[in-house]
Amino acid sequence: MSKLGNLGARLHRGEISYDFVGKRNNWYSISFLITITAIVGLVVNGLNLGIEFQGGAVFTTPNNMSVSVAQAKEYAHTASGQEAIVQKLGNGSLRIQIAGIDTSKSDQIKNTLAKDLKIDSNKLAADLVGPSWGEQIANKAWEGLGIFMVLVVIYLAIAFEWRMAVAALVALIHDITITTGIYALVGFEVTPGTVIGLLTILGYSLYDTVVVFDSLKEQTKDITKQTRWTYADIANKSINGTLVRSINTTVVALLPVAGLLFIGGGFLGAGTLNDISLSLFVGLAAGAYSSIFIATPLVADLKEREPQMKALRKRVLAKRAQAAAEESAATDGVARDESPDDTAPALAGRRVPSMARGRGRRRAPRKHR
Template sequence: MSKLGNLGARLHRGEVSYDFIGHRKLWYGISILITITAFVGLAVRGLNMGIDFQGGAVFTTPKTSVSVSQAEEYAHDASGHEVVVQRLGNDTLRIQIAGMDTQQSDKIKTALAEDFKVDAEQINADLVGPSWGDQIANKAWQGLAIFMVLVVIYLAIAFEWRMAVAALVALIHDITITVGIYALVGFEVTPGTVIGLLTILGYSLYDTVVVFDSLKEQTKDITKQTRFTYSDVANRSINSTLVRSVNTTVVALLPVAGLLFIGGGFLGAGTLNDISLSLFVGLAAGAYSSIFIATPLVADLKEREPQLKALRKRVLAKRAQAAAEAEYGSSPADADDARADAAPAVVGPRGRGRGRPSGKRR
């Protein structure tokens, strides 16, 4: 832990720097590949929509020792449909069957009562109409659209429109990955899933805004110097907030992982899976996008501006001159001869070159 804290301090002071911006094409490629995989999963497998969106019947049994697998077999034989069975905390079972009407529900309830060897009145049956699920979905889409608009407006005012565009791209990236994971894994999509998706939007923006705030502060009057390009400063902003972003994400992921893997996996609390998976994937994707997508995209957009494009040329020319002088000595004539062939230096502490003493080149 002390080593991690020391690394964070060195990153913040600029003593250590990882070139995230310089490898942005690699990060873009990875994100495009993941996004394509998500779309393929949606196209091939689709989403496993819950009963709240499809409509159907929900049966709750009294306390029973019947296993989940046995209950699934009973319900499938009685209905002929795919069923979802969850064991609740008081040893009762919750059986969901999609596409049921009132008459079918009564017949299935009677059959389940015989299989479970209980009175039919002890089994509670609730019918769910698909229109309620449609209302939830519509409200979710409306909430998502309003949230996106407000985020773009706020970031455009607080920072600038390029940062707003980059944050919007990162948000769409996170949502697409999360929905694609649901399609690939096959977890049921419930109202809890919708709540989880809306919740991760704020977490996804948190790290992005932290980096943007640092970047805005460090790029004041950037055109008045010739040491750093905008990409250099953007990279330094990521490094200075890197450990804080990682720590925040890990702390947020630990309880969500407990819900997903312990609650949903070992304890069989299936009702936790719908919201915990969306939170887990969304938090991880949000941390990734703030570092590898949003900030590099801002750097790309900003360096299209004429002033920053000219600054980049001046900085690179100065580095080429410095590299030439370090290689061939301090003679202006020697530096001029080699300047065209000199490569730009990497930003950061530069070691002393083993140049020959000034004078005529041998």
Template sequence: MSRLGSMGARLYRGEVGYDFVGKRMIWYGVSILITITAIAGLMVQGLNMGIEFKGGVVVTTPKLAVSTEEARDAAEEVSGHTPIVQELGTGGLRIQISDVTTAEAGKIKSELATELNVPSNNLNADVVGPSWGEQIANKAWMGLGVFMVLVVIYLAIAFEWRMALAALIALIHDLTITVGIYALVGFEVTPGTVIGLLTILGYSLYDTVVVFDGLKEGSKDITKQTRWTYSEIANRSLNSTLVRSINTTVVALLPVAGLLFIGGGFLGAGMLNDISLSLFVGLAAGAYSSIFIATPLVADLKERDPQMKALKKRVLAKRAQAAEKGTSEDGSAENAENAEETEPEDAAPAGAVVGQRRQPTRGRGRRR
């Protein structure tokens, strides 16, 4: 078994673990800092909206002996706007000029043909009205709202309202970070970006629901035992699914990273950046939020419940009693740790994996 597989097995059995829930204030602080940075970038720089949302003209040229810099200068001179010039695989150029009306598009096409020394008939000009992009944006917002409502309703029914609220906060967290990074990087926002943003919502929820399902099983009949608090059970559930979440995220990120860094960066296919950046950032943010945000939030909300408060008091009181008993017997606090381990494994809540059970020996070898 590989080292990662061995570590995953030990995490699942509860032999090792990291106190994610106990150190939740650190993760909250990191998330707040990242979110504030994303919002600041969004407010200062804003989003670089594509031509589909602002309106304009897209001119496609045949293969030319003109560089992209020369074409950019010519397009800026005839239009008065800063264009976006991309080199196509056929050797031609795609010149995108935003904030141009339909009446101006024909004039720009003819003047651009003169500047590039190309017959006007060889240039293909597509005019995009801003109303089309506005319709796309409105439908995207509507789809996002419907998705959020359905997710909250489903999680509240399948689990409980605290988990639904935590998942909703994690989703908003992921979307805010993704949109903020788009503003900071300056990538163009196109309909492909919107598709990517809507796609990451499902990926973001996947790991969260897996952890919540384990937590639901692990917290059954939790008030009937006095060994663990709700936060401790939540942390055990999170550790048991940690390796699975990491593996799933890495496998999903690899092809997206290929699109973003190789296709968009190395090969120069800039149009791949529209959807690949949103997917890459969203997948990474979703894995982070399911581990460091959603589960600790559920534990925070659940610990406010009167039953969980009473359970925590009983657990702490029993541990203090065990520690006092161990100190009084041996004069040291070392037996306090062993006192808790002597408690029967049957006292553990359902779904909490604590190691191998010892089989009872009573009655074995009894002669008739």
């Protein structure tokens, strides 16, 4: 943990960093593929809506039933003519949910089901939901989600700016699409608890996004008065500065949710926990991802389209190019100063006569006749 803390401190001080914004096209591509997969799952499989949204009946048996879940499914299908969702509760009772049936036929289905289960029909509890009431609940859920989105955009536009509001909205739509797509792919039932989970993870996703946006807003107050950093550079610094914090809060939030989903819903068989735990688990992970890889890089893309930011980018790049040229010239000068005499290479390839050869061969004196 101390190493992770040291890493967070170094990231916050800018000693090390990862280029999240520079590689934003990679993150956009990954998110696009995941979103397309989620949409295909929604189109092909659709959502397994609970009776609260499409109407139906829930029958609960007495405790310690000896009938298996598979047998109860078969009995419910025979009585209603439709597929049923059967869950075994902790006290040994069975929860038999049949969606999309007419409430006028509920008594007949109840009597047939009680006969097959070999229990008194009075001991078989029945909760009925009419289709019109279920449709009303579904419409109210969509209205609540839409109002939530509008309020979020208005708040972020006032507190920060409209570009950050747009980026946050895109990140929220990204998180909702992925979460609902996972529900369609795995076939978990969508209940009011699922809607509560969705609203919860949207708030959590906004929390991570607002933390980065607040840091970005603080660091870009007088950005046009300097020529050292572009807007994308400061956006990347903001992500790195809050990265370890986002990871820590996400992991801490995911641990209890993972316990609900994998231990409570999977190992212990408490299927009623799946509707809310899956939305929380997938949504928390998607929200942490979108706040780092989608929202802030998208803000940088939108901001750098402004004329002021374009001019700033040109000045920063020009200054960096000038500094690189001066450094290269200084390096070349040092290299020339430290090199040997320039005449040495020229003389190295020539045959230099030796001392004896320079004096020439001594000749004997000529005799005069």
